[in-house]
Amino acid sequence: MIKKCISGLLVSLTLVTYSAVTPVSAQAIDGTVTTITASKTSSIVVKINDKTVTLDQKPYVNSNSKVMMPLIPILKQIRSDAVLQVKDGNITIKGSNLNVTFKSGDEKVTANGKAITLSTIPIVNYGQVFVPLEFFSEAFNQLVDWDSTTQIVKISDMKKNTEDSFNKQLVYANDKIIAAKLDDYLTALQKSDNFHGSVLVAKDGNILLNRGYGMANFEQNIKNTSQTRFLIGSMTKQFTAMAIMQLEEKGLLSEQDKLSKYVPDFPRGDEITIYNLLTHTSGIKSLNEMPGFLNMKPEDLQNINTAINFFKNKPLDFKPGTQFEYSNSGYLLLGYIVEKVSGMNYENYLNKNIFKPLNMNDTGIGYIGKEKMYNSSGYQGYLDVTPISDEIIVDGVHGAGNLYSTTEDLYRWNMALDTEKLVSKKTMDKIFSKYVEMAKGSGIYYGYGWMIADGDNGHEVFHDGNVLGFTSNIARYTDKGLSIIILTNSGYYTINPLTYALSNIALGKNNYSMPKAKNVIKLDDSILNKYVGKYKSTDMGNISITNEGGHLYYSADGTNQKYELFAESQDKFFMRILYGDTTFDKNSNGQITGITINMPGYGMQYHGDKIN
Missing domain, CATH: 3.40.710.10 (DD-peptidase/beta-lactamase superfamily)
Structure with a gap:
């Protein structure tokens, strides 16, 4: 397969952009319950099925940067048959093939018998119910988006695919086995390698896999679907x-x-x-x-x-x-x-x-x-x-x-x-x-x-x-x-x-390995200290490797950011912010002479010589 080539400028962006925004850990988002402190704003535009709507209750962004939506006016737009009842902090929504229940101050929601745990707690304030954006994707199977730059919320129905190719059921046992293997592989990849996206696999006119994995929006906890754009x-x-x-x-x-x-x-x-x-x-x-x-x-x-x-x-x-x-x-x-x-x-x-x-x-x-x-x-x-x-x-x-x-x-x-x-x-x-x-x-x-x-x-x-x-x-x-x-x-x-x-x-082959999480090992200071020093690279500039409390860090001159190097083996490391590996070069006497950073996603490899 072709290796991707990008300019050195984009490579530098990969390492430098983290100085402006705090990295988000996928593991830290799932299941996190946040405390609500309202910071209301009336500037948010809401579009439902591509039409701008005016709401008598305004959405707002809370102190944790979660978008909170007024439930009742949104329900009128997406499910006109829905009836909402609020009693003693208990909320019930019923309609045709619809039964959703939850409590104010509780992250747990039941939607048509399915248990859902939200990352942000719904609240009831003077009879007004506010829910996080993810509520509509999880409980109502809506496509949801938030653009923090333009302050636009978009909510739309999942489309019903009418073509036969999308509605054919798998008949043959072997197709079902392969479909399960594809899903198992991608599920493992999401857990071990932080894969986020949508995948469709079809063979001989039969769709074997068609689903989303991971997050479309980490900050709002909105998941990818088969219809995510x-x-x-x-x-x-x-x-x-x-x-x-x-x-x-x-x-x-x-x-x-x-x-x-x-x-x-x-x-x-x-x-x-x-x-x-x-x-x-x-x-x-x-x-x-x-x-x-x-x-x-x-x-x-x-x-x-x-x-x-x-x-x-x-x-x-x-x-x-x-x-x-x-x-x-x-x-x-x-x-x-x-x-x-x-x-x-x-x-x-x-x-x-x-x-x-x-x-x-x-x-x-x-x-x-x-x-x-x-x-x-x-x-x-x-x-x-x-x-x-x-x-x-x-x-x-x-x-x-x-x-x-x-x-x-x-x-x-x-x-x-x-x-x-x-x-x-x-x-x-x-x-x-x-x-x-x-x-x-x-x-x-x-x-x-x-x-x-x-x-x-x-x-x-x-x-x-x-x-x-x-x-x-x-x-x-x-x-x-x-x-x-x-x-x-x-x-x-x-x-x-x-x-x-x-x-x-x-294709029914067995020449693949299931994704596995990286194995991090602890190295003694006597080993880590061998890597400490300055390295000079034509492509990356000067690099510093430091040992701070038994943790090895990478930093590039001219930036105020440092990134931890996690050891997979005695001389192979990785950074959580960058897909790839970092190895240290040795001479015949075992002395460290250089550093090599391999970035397969870019199709690139960079080398630096140790200068002290």
């Missing part, structure tokens, strides 16, 4: 490529058209073709890797012309058509070409020609103005995570990485790729052709918005995606009838090994 990063490219090929089928453009035809003032645009843009052979540097990109304003980058002007006059990295170099700028230009040729903006084109025909009603552009349209929150980290905003990245990569979706919508897309609903089979074959090897000897080729490889589990057509707080992948093993869709709200999660493990399980 995630940013999908570079998976966006396959939709942009499809739009280009639809326009070619209509005779409105050609893969051999020059870029200068659509952007006349683009330097050397007469040397770059649409084919070059589709296959990352244009030589145009990726805008998100350029100095100054993250300093731009999101509202400026929402204008595609501003984004193009940011990189337009930069020199090409190589002569077009001579090399492969992954370029978000190239796909941004393709998104612009879609708009110019079709006469529609990018989102409207995709909605009309791809999303609506496929019933992909939970897929779209990540941000409209300042409002985020997906209902999960992005995080960086590993066993401890911190929230991180992707707005600047998403706004700046039109056509390259600015879409959100759900696993269910992406399965609709996946099924359509085996039909002629969107383009002819001839055109689909062109999309999935091997045009250029991504790295010499890798055996991984780029098509039009897709990567293609032949491996242990057969012919694989796939594409992953990364933005700062989200990682995604769709993998289609076309000769095995197997499709795997993974969406996570963890930035740079190591998704390729996970895809490989799930494919092995789905």
Whole structure:
């Protein structure tokens, strides 16, 4: 599988962003009961099923940053048949197939016979009942989101999937066994590796697994579901490529058209073709890797012309058509070409020609103005995570990485790729052709918005995606009838090994290991002190390793943060904030000579030499 490459800037963000926000431990959130101290605010906007509603009782954020919602006016919106009774602090909600009971000051709720423990206690104050946001997802099976930046609460119904493919029951015993193994694996992964996301696995037209794991929003204790919306990063490219090929089928453009035809003032645009843009052979540097990109304003980058002007006059990295170099700028230009040729903006084109025909009603552009349209929150980290905003990245990569979706919508897309609903089979074959090897000897080729490889589990057509707080992948093993869709709200999660493990399980193989929690051991000071000192790295700058009370800490010069190194063995350590491992290099005499930090989620390894 392809290793992901990101700029050194993003690597530094991984280590530095923790200085601004206290990390959240997944283990610390589950089951925690908080004390309510009201800090009311009337600025919160509430949207129910995408419509803004006015409530006579106002939501507020309590002193623990939990959003508390007025129960009665919300009930009127989501369950008009519900009848609520409050007596002596006991609350009962009844309606058609509905029976919910709980007490003021008690975190325990019973919903249709199911016992639920909330992280925040509901309260009754002068006849007004306030409940945490998670109440609606847990007791009423609603999709819930909170955006602390815009102060918007969104509550919506889970959609009923009408397509036969979502409603078929597994018949064969072997399918049921595999389905259970897939769920067992991901459940173990969530517990041991802090996996958070949604996964759909289907084989031969049967959905073996379709569910969410972990948290969509740690701070509000809202869980992921099969209909949680995630940013999908570079998976966006396959939709942009499809739009280009639809326009070619209509005779409105050609893969051999020059870029200068659509952007006349683009330097050397007469040397770059649409084919070059589709296959990352244009030589145009990726805008998100350029100095100054993250300093731009999101509202400026929402204008595609501003984004193009940011990189337009930069020199090409190589002569077009001579090399492969992954370029978000190239796909941004393709998104612009879609708009110019079709006469529609990018989102409207995709909605009309791809999303609506496929019933992909939970897929779209990540941000409209300042409002985020997906209902999960992005995080960086590993066993401890911190929230991180992707707005600047998403706004700046039109056509390259600015879409959100759900696993269910992406399965609709996946099924359509085996039909002629969107383009002819001839055109689909062109999309999935091997045009250029991504790295010499890798055996991984780029098509039009897709990567293609032949491996242990057969012919694989796939594409992953990364933005700062989200990682995604769709993998289609076309000769095995197997499709795997993974969406996570963890930035740079190591998704390729996970895809490989799930494919092995789905194909009935036993060559995988169940996830296990890391084993932390205690080392004597005599061992720890050998690692203490200063290390110098070309990529990471100067690093200090200290021993404080029998605990080893990592810190980078220029920051005021330090991170504990937990020992798995005498010379192998890990940090809770970063997926990867840290090892110390020794010479033939056993003396410590350097430090190596391996980050598989980034496809990177960094080394530093010990200098004292």
